[in-house]
Amino acid sequence: xxxxxxxxxxxxVLATTALPALAQTELTMWYHGAGNEVExxxxxQIIDDxxxxxxxxxxxxxxxxxxxxxxxxxxxxxxGNLPDIVDVDGPVMPNWAWAGYLQPLPIDQSKFxxxxxxxxxxxxxxxxxxGLWDAAVALYARQSTLDELGLRTPTLDSPWTGEEFMAxxxxxxxxxNYEYALDLGMAWTGEWYPYAFSPxxxxxxxxxxxxxxxxxxxxxxxxxAAIAFGEWWQNLFTGGYVPGTSQDPADRETGFIEGDxxxxxxxxxxxxxxxxxxxxDLVFLPAPDFGSGNVIGAASWQFAVSTASEHxxxxxxxxxxxxxxxxxxxxxxxxxLAPSTASAAAATKNYSSGGPMEVFFGLSNxxxxxxxxxxxxxxxxxxxxxxxADIANGADVADxxxxxxxxxxxxxxxNSGYGH
Amino acid sequence: xxxxxxxxxxxRLGVRYAVLLLVAVVFVFPLVFxxxxxxxxxxQLLSDTSSLRAFLPVGDISLxxxxxxxERAPIxxxxxxxxxxxxxxxxxxxxxxxxxxxSFVYMNWRGRDLLLSVVLATLIIPFETIAIxxxxxxxxxxxxGLEGVTIGWLxxxxxxxxxxxxxxxxxxxFVQYFKDLPKELIEAARxxxxxxxxxxxxxxxxxxxxxxxxxxILKSLKMYNEQYLWPLIVVQDEAxxxxxxxxxxxxxxxxxxxELMAYLSVISVPxxxxxxxxxxxxxxxxxxxxxxx
Numbered sequence: 001x002x003x004x005x006x007x008x009x010x011x012x013v014l015a016t017t018a019l020p021a022l023a024q025t026e027l028t029m030w031y032h033g034a035g036n037e038v039e040x041x042x043x044x045q046i047i048d049d050x051x052x053x054x055x056x057x058x059x060x061x062x063x064x065x066x067x068x069x070x071x072x073x074x075x076x077x078x079x080g081n082l083p084d085i086v087d088v089d090g091p092v093m094p095n096w097a098w099a100g101y102l103q104p105l106p107i108d109q110s111k112f113x114x115x116x117x118x119x120x121x122x123x124x125x126x127x128x129x130x131g132l133w134d135a136a137v138a139l140y141a142r143q144s145t146l147d148e149l150g151l152r153t154p155t156l157d158s159p160w161t162g163e164e165f166m167a168x169x170x171x172x173x174x175x176x177n178y179e180y181a182l183d184l185g186m187a188w189t190g191e192w193y194p195y196a197f198s199p200x201x202x203x204x205x206x207x208x209x210x211x212x213x214x215x216x217x218x219x220x221x222x223x224x225a226a227i228a229f230g231e232w233w234q235n236l237f238t239g240g241y242v243p244g245t246s247q248d249p250a251d252r253e254t255g256f257i258e259g260d261x262x263x264x265x266x267x268x269x270x271x272x273x274x275x276x277x278x279x280x281d282l283v284f285l286p287a288p289d290f291g292s293g294n295v296i297g298a299a300s301w302q303f304a305v306s307t308a309s310e311h312x313x314x315x316x317x318x319x320x321x322x323x324x325x326x327x328x329x330x331x332x333x334x335x336x337l338a339p340s341t342a343s344a345a346a347a348t349k350n351y352s353s354g355g356p357m358e359v360f361f362g363l364s365n366x367x368x369x370x371x372x373x374x375x376x377x378x379x380x381x382x383x384x385x386x387x388x389a390d391i392a393n394g395a396d397v398a399d400x401x402x403x404x405x406x407x408x409x410x411x412x413x414x415n416s417g418y419g420h
Numbered sequence: 421x422x423x424x425x426x427x428x429x430x431x432r433l434g435v436r437y438a439v440l441l442l443v444a445v446v447f448v449f450p451l452v453f454x455x456x457x458x459x460x461x462x463x464q465l466l467s468d469t470s471s472l473r474a475f476l477p478v479g480d481i482s483l484x485x486x487x488x489x490x491e492r493a494p495i496x497x498x499x500x501x502x503x504x505x506x507x508x509x510x511x512x513x514x515x516x517x518x519x520x521x522x523s524f525v526y527m528n529w530r531g532r533d534l535l536l537s538v539v540l541a542t543l544i545i546p547f548e549t550i551a552i553x554x555x556x557x558x559x560x561x562x563x564x565g566l567e568g569v570t571i572g573w574l575x576x577x578x579x580x581x582x583x584x585x586x587x588x589x590x591x592x593x594f595v596q597y598f599k600d601l602p603k604e605l606i607e608a609a610r611x612x613x614x615x616x617x618x619x620x621x622x623x624x625x626x627x628x629x630x631x632x633x634x635x636x637i638l639k640s641l642k643m644y645n646e647q648y649l650w651p652l653i654v655v656q657d658e659a660x661x662x663x664x665x666x667x668x669x670x671x672x673x674x675x676x677x678x679e680l681m682a683y684l685s686v687i688s689v690p691x692x693x694x695x696x697x698x699x700x701x702x703x704x705x706x707x708x709x710x711x712x713x
Contacts, residue, residue, distance in 0.1 A: 030656070034493075034658070034668070034669055035492050035493055035668065035669025035670060035671075035672060036672050037491065037492060062656060062657055062658065063658070064656075064668075065665065065666075065667075065668020065669050065671065066668065066671070066672065067668045067671045068652050068665065068668050071652055071653065072652060072653065072656060075555055075652070075653030075654070076653075076656060078552065078555060078556065078559075079555055079556065079559035079572075079574060079653075079654075080559065081559065081572075081574055081656065248469070249466075249675070250466035250467070250469050250470075253462075253466060253674065254463065254466055254467065267673075269673050270673075270674070273674070
């Protein structure tokens with residue numbers, strides 16, 4: 001009798017202690033970081049912390065290789081198999097929102113007022129996604145190179161003008177010390193082209209599409225400013241300033257470090273590695289101003305809630321939890337990317353005051369310009385990439401840009417203006 | 421009577437072997453590069469690419485890339501998945517396609533020739549054009565398993581196997597081979613009262629070793645080496661991913677070249693072993709079909 005009572009009591013205790021776990025609703029999450037051990041470790045830690053912090057939700061993660069992640073998400077959307085939470089590349093977000101894969105984040109936008117502009121995914125006036133970091137691009141140089149060539153060190157307040165930039169490349173070329181004056185990273189294809197190079201076009205006064213209507217590229221991608229950009233771009237290659245589209249990826253990774261290139265147009269994700277490779281007088285210079293301001297690309301990977309989620313409140317709870325400064329700092333320290341807030345930056349080893357990458361936070365904040373916020377961007381980006389590669393390889397500038405405009409406009413028309 | 425001087429024979433042999441050696445080197449070099457590179461750290465691997473050092477095990481040589489590759493991705497799981505999918509698909513394929521071909525060649529039924537034409541016409545349809553409709557289909561198909569009836573085949577082995585079992589090329593190979601078998605054998609078996617199934621199993625298949633090897637080899641190469649797009653869109657969980665999707669694990673912001681080469685070396689082992697075991701049949705299959713896998 002006593003034995004039976006003990007068993008019954010034990011069962012009751014077990015049942016009552018297990019109840020909170022059983023009550024947790026499972027949320028699924030897809031992430032693009034498969035194979036990235038550092039990133040995976042942090043995201044797993046965030047999930048573990050979140051699951052332990054409350055009794056309503058439990059998040060489980062499935063990671064995908066980054067290069068095939070978007071295709072997997074689109075296929076899953078077609079098959080009706082999306083998870084609750086997805087991460088999405090900033091410039092792709094409007095397309096996924098327009099296509100009905102994402103729902104607006106049920107989080108008050110004011111909670112992210114202190115976030116870098118590029119980390120907020122806003123489409124049609126609503127916040128759809130939020131990022132834990134932002135990527136930024138700068139002109140890598142050695143201080144010793146600037147000194148040897150007698151060049152002024154440009155700053156955020158006083159960047160190089162287009163003429164100064166070309167004079168710097170001429171000086172590097174004339175010195176005979178470098179295989180090429182500038183490395184643009186032509187070995188990197190895909191999104192690198194619009195991300196890294198469209199800011200040059202924007203600084204000339206052009207753009208990939210007309211942002212006032214998002215219904216055409218006419219006049220902005222083939223107008224006078226764009227043609228001036230195209231001719232400048234082509235001159236970089238014909239003038240022997242930069243390696244061409246056949247650049248070896250190995251040269252991209254080691255050329256600047258080994259002193260083959262005087263300058264390198266590169267992202268903040270490579271900054272720490274470049275310093276650790278022995279470039280101890282590395283300086284990150286802001287983008288030159290070709291007349292219409294100096295800008296760099298903004299927006300990286302961000303969290304969003306899918307339309308398939310039956311628990312958007314739970315998904316939002318996780319996203320809000322993940323955007324704590326502690327996690328922004330952890331990601332920044334691990335990946336070398338800029339954290340989304342100034343307060344998190346102050347706690348990082350690279351972006352804090354006096355840190356080796358401090359300047360990048362200012363670059364993101366002051367120069368960052370998101371790529372065209374339109375569902376049509378995913379097509380326009382590919383057209384832009386091809387046009388720039390063709391021009392680099394000698395194609396006629398005006399004809400190539402006209403053809404690119406026609407292709408982008410045809411896509412916009414085919415998709416009934418993408419909802420603009 | 422023409423006589424060949426011994427010294428001329430020696431020269432001709434020398435030239436022949438020199439040419440063969442050159443061709444062998446051209447084909448073997450990528451494999452040598454892959455294995456040698458897998459032993460080097462990234463910075464050395466990249467700097468060596470511009471010289472012959474790329475093909476030599478010199479410098480900082482170690483197995484570190486293999487250790488790191490196994491830590492980065494569940495390689496054993498990916499290889500096992502690909503081997504499982506390949507073996508099951510190929511086994512089912514040679515059985516079902518040979519049965520279909522047997523029916524097309526030996527049995528008389530209404531619409532036979534038309535259906536064979538339709539089957540062969542699918543050879544010209546690229547898989548990419550039917551990938552999305554097929555995805556929509558398999559995501560809604562029912563399945564009866566241990567857990568009862570479930571809807572949708574996504575994230576399973578069967579979704580990687582069943583759509584690939586029957587294909588026009590394999591049916592075509594069997595049809596062509598069966599057409600060349602002596603008709604008298606079939607007629608004699610029929611005269612002695614053998615059923616179609618008995619003729620297929622006891623007469624035709626025992627004579628079909630060469631075409632079985634050809635079909636199995638070509639199908640295996642396709643299933644093991646080329647399965648990328650389909651598993652990419654129908655398999656979202658890591659547990660069912662095949663080797664080709666696993667390649668993406670090594671393409672980060674900075675590509676892990678050494679680990680990538682280690683991964684390629686590891687996943688090449690099953691297919692190289694398969695080739696070495698069936699080397700003679702493989703060469704015969706290429707020679708007889710003119711098809712390169």
